[in-house]
Amino acid sequence: MDKGTDKASVTIGGRDYVIVPRDEYNRLTGLAKVAALPPFPAPDADGNYPAKEYMAASLSRKIVKGRVEAGLTQRALAEQAGITFEHLNRLESGRITPTLATMMKIEGALKRASAANARRTKRRRRNTL
Secondary structure, three states, rough: OOOOOOOOOEOOOOOEEEEEOOOHHHHHHHHHHHHOOOOOOOOOOOOOOOOOHHHHHHHHHHHHHHHHOOOOEEEEEEEHOOEEEEEEEHHHHHOOOOOHHHHHHHHHHHHHHHHHHHHHHHHHHHHHH
């Protein structure tokens, strides 16, 4: 392992590889999936965007990014937020717009997950020094 980091480098068959912990790998692959975010709606002839559809896409993108950064699956976030998996899936796909109450539940779950991840990372770094 590289001193002070959670990765190691190896060379196999003349190719360099980086080894990272599973949770970091999962986080990185999740971030790659963020590229498949719901698209924003196209503007009308006057250049205006439909407000409701734009808001749904914007909120769904924020939910997906937050979930991936927190290292949660849709099922885990839904469970921690106290909503159904199906409801979260519809929110993340931009098919529905969340209520304020639902957004507060999701935000709370994401904050708790991020705090837990930060504590785990801090402990892991202390243990590797």
